[in-house]
Amino acid sequence: MLRVAVPNKGSLSEAASAMLSEAGYRQRRDSRELVMVDPDNDIEFFFLRPRDIAVYVGRGTLDVGITGRDLLLDAEVEAEELLPLGFAASTFRFAGPVGDFSSAAELEGKRLATSYDGLLRNYLAERGINAKVVRLDGAVESSVRLGVADAIADVVETGNTLKAAGMEIFGEPILKSEAVLIRRTGAGGAANGTAKEIEVLIRRLQGVLVARQYVLMDYDIRKELVEKAASLTPGLESPTVSPLRDSDWVAVRSMVPKKETNRIMDELYDLGARAILVSSIHACRI
Ligand SMILES: Nc1ncnc2c1ncn2[C@@H]1O[C@H](COP(=O)(O)OP(=O)(O)OP(=O)(O)O)[C@@H](O)[C@H]1O
Numbered sequence: 001m002l003r004v005a006v007p008n009k010g011s012l013s014e015a016a017s018a019m020l021s022e023a024g025y026r027q028r029r030d031s032r033e034l035v036m037v038d039p040d041n042d043i044e045f046f047f048l049r050p051r052d053i054a055v056y057v058g059r060g061t062l063d064v065g066i067t068g069r070d071l072l073l074d075a076e077v078e079a080e081e082l083l084p085l086g087f088a089a090s091t092f093r094f095a096g097p098v099g100d101f102s103s104a105a106e107l108e109g110k111r112l113a114t115s116y117d118g119l120l121r122n123y124l125a126e127r128g129i130n131a132k133v134v135r136l137d138g139a140v141e142s143s144v145r146l147g148v149a150d151a152i153a154d155v156v157e158t159g160n161t162l163k164a165a166g167m168e169i170f171g172e173p174i175l176k177s178e179a180v181l182i183r184r185t186g187a188g189g190a191a192n193g194t195a196k197e198i199e200v201l202i203r204r205l206q207g208v209l210v211a212r213q214y215v216l217m218d219y220d221i222r223k224e225l226v227e228k229a230a231s232l233t234p235g236l237e238s239p240t241v242s243p244l245r246d247s248d249w250v251a252v253r254s255m256v257p258k259k260e261t262n263r264i265m266d267e268l269y270d271l272g273a274r275a276i277l278v279s280s281i282h283a284c285r286i
């Protein structure tokens with residue numbers, strides 16, 4: 001049975017369970033449940049703190065897990081990213097009181113507060129910056145005002161928390177993060193006979209990602225324009241072109257990135273396409 005770690009609380013939890021449900025796995029109904037077996041899919045879910053998930057997976061106690069890329073790197077364990085999952089996007093950045101800093105080089109000799117000390121120490125070491133790292137559990141934005149640090153390194157999503165604390169970001173982003181599927185580095189996954197099950201999980205999650213990012217577009221176009229139209233809707237491999245009763249026209253079906261739906265419909269219409277229909281994809285295997 002495949003053993004999967006799923007975030008039990010925080011920013012990753014709801015979206016992770018929603019994605020697994022969409023991929024056809026049973027998810028818990030009560031947020032106090034710690035373990036849940038999905039016998040139909042021969043898979044067991046363990047609901048754990050997102051920060052701990054990399055530790056369990058790195059040690060091989062659990063086969064795979066969902067966590068943040070930043071949490072994975074911060075844990076400094078033998079686990080690797082298998083698939084980015086497209087939610088819980090954030091950037092890990094330096095921030096300080098407005099006007100105090102303009103680049104990371106200015107952090108030499110300063111005190112830096114963070115909840116991601118592993119990640120931060122590695123970043124500073126790689127760039128030869130000597131700064132004192134102060135590890136805090138949360139509410140890191142308050143540390144400067146309270147006198148325990150000169151600047152911070154923290155997760156920024158909208159930037160509202162920083163603004164409210166009178167701080168601003170500076171320097172290059174340290175890391176762009178999102179939720180990721182992870183497993184133990186090297187042979188760990190395959191060694192205990194779970195390689196095939198992990199492959200199925202990845203394919204199912206990829207199916208959810210594609211279903212969320214693409215729509216299906218159908219339209220009719222005059223035969224002589226089909227090449228031009230197909231270049232607007234190339235699909236993932238190649239669009240399906242079917243004959244119509246009127247032999248001067250053909251029907252085309254193709255997958256289109258959801259974000260570009262309206263631009264492509266406008267361009268197809270201008271080209272002469274008609275009966276342009278868009279439908280959503282509920283599930284797929286690419
Ligand atoms: N606004 C956000 N705040 C915190 N983490 C975020 C945010 N947006 C995305 N994330 C991502 O979520 C993960 C952190 O989740 P975690 O549950 O540990 O933190 P949290 O939501 O701040 O919960 P907690 O209440 O324990 O502080 C990281 O991968 C982080 O990049």
Ligand SMILES: O=P(O)(O)OC[C@H]1O[C@H](OP(=O)(O)OP(=O)(O)O)[C@H](O)[C@@H]1O
Nearest residue numbers: 138139140155156157158159160161162
């Ligand atoms: O850029 P924003 O959209 O404002 O989001 C980022 C903030 O949200 C998180 O804090 P959280 O609410 O989890 O509190 P914590 O610091 O105690 O973890 C994170 O640590 C930042 O402080």
Ligand SMILES: [Mg+2]
Nearest residue numbers: 010137138139
């Ligand atoms: Mg937090």
